[in-house]
Amino acid sequence: MTMKLIKTVCLVLWALTVHSTANELKERALRLMAEAPLIDGHNDLPWQLRNTFNNQLNAVDLYMLNSTHTNIPKIKEGRLSAQFWAAYVPCDTQYNDAVRQTLEQIDVIHRMCQKYPDVFTFATSSQDIEDTFAQNKTACLIGVEGGHSIDSSLATLRTMYQLGVRYLTLTHSCNTPWVDNWLVDTGSEPAVHNGLSDFGKQVILEMNRIGMLVDLAHVSVKVMKQVLEISKAPVIFSHSSAYSICPHKRNVPDDVLLEVKNKNGIVMINFYNDYVTCQRTANISHVADHFDHIKKVAGSSIIGFGGDYDGVPRVPVGLEDVSKYPDLVAELLRRGWTDEDITKALGRNLLRVFKEVERVRDSLKDLKPDDIPIPLKEVQNPCRTDYGYPDKTNSACTHSLYPLVLVLTLLNKLL
Numbered sequence: 413m414t415m416k417l418i419k420t421v422c423l424v425l426w427a428l429t430v431h432s433t434a435n436e437l438k439e440r441a442l443r444l445m446a447e448a449p450l451i452d453g454h455n456d457l458p459w460q461l462r463n464t465f466n467n468q469l470n471a472v473d474l475y476m477l478n479s480t481h482t483n484i485p486k487i488k489e490g491r492l493s494a495q496f497w498a499a500y501v502p503c504d505t506q507y508n509d510a511v512r513q514t515l516e517q518i519d520v521i522h523r524m525c526q527k528y529p530d531v532f533t534f535a536t537s538s539q540d541i542e543d544t545f546a547q548n549k550t551a552c553l554i555g556v557e558g559g560h561s562i563d564s565s566l567a568t569l570r571t572m573y574q575l576g577v578r579y580l581t582l583t584h585s586c587n588t589p590w591v592d593n594w595l596v597d598t599g600s601e602p603a604v605h606n607g608l609s610d611f612g613k614q615v616i617l618e619m620n621r622i623g624m625l626v627d628l629a630h631v632s633v634k635v636m637k638q639v640l641e642i643s644k645a646p647v648i649f650s651h652s653s654a655y656s657i658c659p660h661k662r663n664v665p666d667d668v669l670l671e672v673k674n675k676n677g678i679v680m681i682n683f684y685n686d687y688v689t690c691q692r693t694a695n696i697s698h699v700a701d702h703f704d705h706i707k708k709v710a711g712s713s714i715i716g717f718g719g720d721y722d723g724v725p726r727v728p729v730g731l732e733d734v735s736k737y738p739d740l741v742a743e744l745l746r747r748g749w750t751d752e753d754i755t756k757a758l759g760r761n762l763l764r765v766f767k768e769v770e771r772v773r774d775s776l777k778d779l780k781p782d783d784i785p786i787p788l789k790e791v792q793n794p795c796r797t798d799y800g801y802p803d804k805t806n807s808a809c810t811h812s813l814y815p816l817v818l819v820l821t822l823l824n825k826l827l
């Protein structure tokens with residue numbers, strides 16, 4: 413009888429301790445998040461706006477929207493201080509209307525931020541992110557996800573920068589005429605360039621010159637290594653996790669993590685179940701395992717958050733939507749992360765990278781814009797004319813590459 417009572421009392425005390433510790437951790441997490449901005453590398457809400465509403469934003473209330481991982485109440489609860497919104501268009505727009513569709517995604521991001529001026533501020537610099545955080549608002553940034561969106565054109569790249577785009581993910585899940593994507597590492601797509609073509613190298617250096625962050629999520633390992641070697645500025649992975657924890661080819665291997673560290677870059681960790689556990693199910697501890705692993709291999713200076721919310725069909729238990737970031741921070745505190753580790757991972761690392769990219773841009777201001785176009789033979793496809801090229805062939809719609817493009821597009825859809 414007494415034994416049973418003691419046991420019950422112990423159990424109750426234990427439960428109380430665990431509970432109050434959890435509360436304390438959450439409070440500490442929220443305090444840290446009031447000190448340092450949370451900057452997330454990748455969110456696909458704009459794609460949801462196209463997919464569900466055909467970008468008819470007037471009919472959408474971002475306070476009430478509840479079919480998505482992201483809405484304004486969740487953003488506030490999650491203390492999301494800055495978001496790189498993905499201007500993503502699928503690979504089957506390549507050689508078709510990718511540029512128009514990308515412009516429409518850039519437009520819908522601008523409109524979304526303008527529609528809620530008390531919540532959002534559009535941002536194009538590291539300083540803008542800091543100023544917006546000081547005003548307790550959420551900074552909107554744009555990242556274009558996939559090199560197919562620039563249609564092999566440096567002029568298009570520069571114009572997108574002028575529209576406020578601040579990173580370009582070199583590929584989505586398809587090769588472009590100048591760079592290979594991660595699917596070549598799975599064997600499901602042939603390597604076309606063995607990394608970057610010469611024009612691909614021009615793209616990297618032009619991005620360095622104008623101050624566009626280079627995003628290596630979605631590229632092949634060969635491309636990761638080449639860019640880490642040639643880029644004059646640090647690079648980011650906007651939404652990728654650790655290959656050693658889950659050997660999915662979208663994740664980053666340990667030797668690359670070390671090169672990212674040497675380059676002063678950052679890996680913003682993806683929460684998608686399939687990249688976190690290599691299975692369909694995952695929870696918040698599994699995501700924290702990726703944070704721990706990358707910290708162990710390369711230190712907390714290369715870590716960031718890249719949730720991939722609204723871009724994936726499955727997210728971990730405990731990280732169901734953007735309101736849950738503080739719970740992940742609490743979990744990292746529970747695992748012994750210091751306040752400094754946490755504030756770096758939240759956003760200070762990304763700010764460091766962004767500032768360095770801006771510094772490199774400023775240091776290259778005497779360099780002329782690169783106006784050497786991609787060689788015509790590398791971009792022949794039925795939807796591209798060849799005005800301006802002296803060696804023009806005038807047969808744009810009958811090209812032998814077209815069947816190949818079709819087959820690749822079909823394959824890509826099937827996979």
Ligand SMILES: *[C@@H]1O[C@H](CO)[C@@H](O)[C@H](O)[C@H]1NC(C)=O
Binds near residue numbers: 476477478479
């Ligand atoms: C989600 O929003 C719709 C439309 O505003 C509303 O009818 C529905 O009840 C909401 N569902 C939940 C779970 O809040």
Ligand SMILES: *[C@@H]1O[C@H](CO)[C@@H](O)[C@H](O)[C@H]1NC(C)=O
Binds near residue numbers: 488548
């Ligand atoms: C900032 O926003 C959060 C979340 O909306 C709110 O809880 C907090 O009181 C705000 N802080 C200030 C200083 O306005």
Ligand SMILES: *[C@@H]1O[C@H](CO)[C@@H](O)[C@H](O)[C@H]1NC(C)=O
Binds near residue numbers: 698730
């Ligand atoms: C997550 O799942 C693992 C089993 O895969 C389990 O051991 C762990 O306790 C879970 N963590 C949470 C927070 O639910």
Ligand SMILES: [Zn+2]
Binds near residue numbers: 557629630651723
């Ligand atoms: Zn992606």
